[in-house]
Amino acid sequence: MTDSREGLLSIDLQAIGENYLQLCGRLASGSHCGAVVKADAYGLGMTEVAPALYRRGCRNFFVATQAEGERLRAALGDDVNIVVLTGVRRGAELDCARAGLIPTLFTLQQLRNWVDICAQANIDALCAVKVDSGMTRLGMTPEEFDQLLANRELLHAANIWMLLSHLACADEPQHPQNRMQLESFKRAGERLRAQCPDVLLSLANSSGIFLGEEFHFDIARPGSALYGINPRPGSENPMRAVVSLSLPIVQKRHVSREQAVGYGATQHAAAGSWLAVARGGYADGILRAQGGRGCGWGCGRRLPIIGRVSMDSTTFDISALDDAERDALESIEVLNDELTVDEVGGYAGTIGYEILTSLGHRYYRRYLGS
Known part of the structure; x- marks a missing residue:
């Protein structure tokens, strides 16, 4: 029986699935849509949301931490790729590899540690490499990336599955940094593929999908738009409320x-x-x-x-x-x-992301369309 004495939070899994399919339909031919389910699927419940996305055909998931990845692996099984966006802590590499998670690595030293530990354990594990294309947050610097490309032994031992970067201003379509980051990432991808031709490329977040096909590459990584946040601020929201x-x-x-x-x-x-x-x-x-x-x-x-x-x-x-x-x-x-979450975020002087991820756990949670 529904108990709403502490508040009733309804989460529409059908709407999340439809938002996912809409984003899939916007991608260029040959591009695939993943799903960011970090922070407990933006506060809405990763172990409920991810299976709904899986049923819609999603097979590439992105989380923030290794613990999230391990929970997701237990919920979905072995036939999905799970990328840990904040990498792997020193000393946790073996557990990460055994769980079949794909850590995002930002430095040469992280990459060397990963390769050495996987080799010692005789585990053929995948990893992702992130380059900083201009956000100045996580990612290899241009100098480090040059060193990686020059180190052919390390490069080919690393088993790199994906090269990724992150857009800083995708929700501002006219911002010049979008084009600058696109060109920087495109150059990095071409240089890496010259030696590792099967590496996948990923740049677009939710708003990045709406910047055009040039930004889509192999795999897009929407998060907020799946959960009803407007990926085009200032324009009508194309996503369903969740x-x-x-x-x-x-x-x-x-x-x-x-x-x-x-x-x-x-x-x-x-x-x-x-x-x-x-x-x-x-x-x-x-x-x-x-x-x-x-x-x-x-x-x-x-x-x-x-x-x-x-x-x-x-x-x-x-x-x-x-x-x-x-x-x-x-x-x-x-x-x-x-x-909507965007309107409420405006009242609070923040963004819809914070509204969703702040929702407490005293509410009765009802999942619709499960």
């Missing part, structure tokens, strides 16, 4: 005279106002920054958050409702098709 979140109301109260609301007395409710206090606060991913800026949804309209968000509760001004609507209101939605 989540809805409903908070139960624990008290309704009439304000007979003007009164301060919440910690710090940052806002006042006018005399005659009606307020609803809902269970769910910043411990549950209702970010504190939404206080006085965000809203919920009830009876077909937006209901503003008033005062600061507390750890376990959020107060909404429901004065706009008539008596019958107010009496019938038992819960307030804070995410739905109308109140």
